[in-house]
Amino acid sequence: MTREENVRFCDLVKSLRPLTGKGLSAGEQVAEVVSMLTKVPENRIGTAVDPAQASQETLRKMSSSDGSFTKKLANAIYECMDLGQFISQIDGAEPMTKQRIVDNLTEYGIKVNLNELGERCAKIALTVISRKAGQKMSPESVAARIAYARGIANNKDALLMQCAGLCTECGSSLITDKHGDGIPVYEILPIDSDVSSYGFDDFVVMCPTCAAKYKHHPRKSDIDRVRSEKKAVSKQRDFEGLLTPLNLEKELVQLLDDIRELGFEDTSHQQIQMRNPVPIRDKVSEDGELCREITDSVSSYYPFIAARMKMLEETHRLSFNELLSQMHAKYLKYEGQGLSQAEIFDQLSDWIADRTHSRSRTASILVSYFVQICEVFRAPAQ
Ligand SMILES: [Zn+2]
Known part of the structure; x- marks a missing residue:
């Protein structure tokens, strides 16, 4: 034992x-x-x-x-x-x-x-x-199950982003529109179950129907076909540029429209309950003007956006978490490229504006929210 x-x-x-x-x-x-x-x-x-x-x-x-x-x-x-x-x-x-x-x-x-x-x-x-x-x-089948689970844990977010909410096999949507809730229904399965460790390229995302057909003893020709389908999908889709694979775009467009239409009197005098009270000046230390802009946005819009985000989180948990991880991933990418904080902020605002066809100024209010909740920018380690 x-x-x-x-x-x-x-x-x-x-x-x-x-x-x-x-x-x-x-x-x-x-x-x-x-x-x-x-x-x-x-x-x-x-x-x-x-x-x-x-x-x-x-x-x-x-x-x-x-x-x-x-x-x-x-x-x-x-x-x-x-x-x-x-x-x-x-x-x-x-x-x-x-x-x-x-x-x-x-x-x-x-x-x-x-x-x-x-x-x-x-x-x-x-x-x-x-x-x-x-x-x-058997000890071998336990080890195989654990290796598979580790692969899923490491790659799930990226796989869902890559498939863009569509079945890789038949191209149908992985979102069932249940009373408008948009519940994603998909399976992530190994392309070839005869491997001992699973990386990003070893998984494919399919709708339940295609998954059920595929997973029982796929032939060598099926395995090769799915591998090349997956390659084609990654080439075709600009998965870097996708905002959310799972249908959050509509909600964000609505949110940005509502932000734009908020009157000044609707946003002032609100009690601000911060979810993460790291002062913005600690996170945005290199640019006083940017720090002021973000602080202004947060003090005016935080309660409104936070309430809407909470609703999104409850109704679209998966997509919401992906939105957070994509925001964070984009931030890390730009930071890794050596962009200044102001450049990163503008890039992120433009990216959201572009995907939602909103104005960049409005999108920047949303990015400020992400700064406040620490998905974008971080305070230096103590
Ligand atoms: Zn399918």
């Missing part, structure tokens, strides 16, 4: 407490870890095979012993496990939080390096859950 096999699910939950938050009850912490581990498909939500349906009582008991972890629940989790998502969430934690998880795992006899924390936790989860579910997995 490897050391991972001796760790109980409740031990993993306890180890992850620095991430799931101390404010939760023991049962809620179990529920939180289950939700980190799963992505429940639409047709399972609220049914008997939805892991989120586990009773409070079961969850509470599961927090101290694996005896109450039933085969039925293990199966429900196993069936919709998304280890890539799980690894991403651990990757995204603050370094301090990760270090505390590492320390916790050490107490259970697991020595983990900080940089492999995500996959090691995924391995513990997969080992416990597959065993509870009665799924026999």
Whole structure:
């Protein structure tokens, strides 16, 4: 038995407490870890095979012993496990939080390096859950699942950006327009499942129909065809220039229109609740005029934009997070090219204005918001 096999699910939950938050009850912490581990498909939500349906009582008991972890629940989790998502969430934690998880795992006899924390936790989860579910997995198949999940965690955002919201195989939209909510429905699958590690070029994004057809034993000719289709797609589409692959453009256009139409009296006298109170002057230190412009925009428009962004985040979580990561990626790219802060600011404003056909001045108000929430520009390290 490897050391991972001796760790109980409740031990993993306890180890992850620095991430799931101390404010939760023991049962809620179990529920939180289950939700980190799963992505429940639409047709399972609220049914008997939805892991989120586990009773409070079961969850509470599961927090101290694996005896109450039933085969039925293990199966429900196993069936919709998304280890890539799980690894991403651990990757995204603050370094301090990760270090505390590492320390916790050490107490259970697991020595983990900080940089492999995500996959090691995924391995513990997969080992416990597959065993509870009665799924026999060889060490090789566990290693393959973890390598795949790591590949997804590293490449998901870029893959979704590349496919631009369209199925690579049939070209149909990956957005189902459910009452205007625009829920993305897609699968990211390995082009060739016979590899041992997965990079950006080893995945393809497809609609569920094409994915179902493709994933069962694709022939060599299918694999070659999909690889070249993927290459063609990247060439064709200016995926650098895309604002959002998943339908957020419409909402941003509306937002920018509304900003432009806001009267002065609508924006003054508002209480500003800052999401991230790093002073703008610390982030925009090299250009006094730019600093003033951003400060003015933020003090006038922050509450309005923040409220709208919160709505977008709730209704279009995936696209919203992608918008943030694209904004951040663009910023890092320009910064890496050695542009000044003013040049970066103008480039970002022009980019948004261009994609949304809005005025650059209006778009710059939105960029100021991104400066305030620290997606663009950063304060020097202390
Ligand atoms: Zn398709």
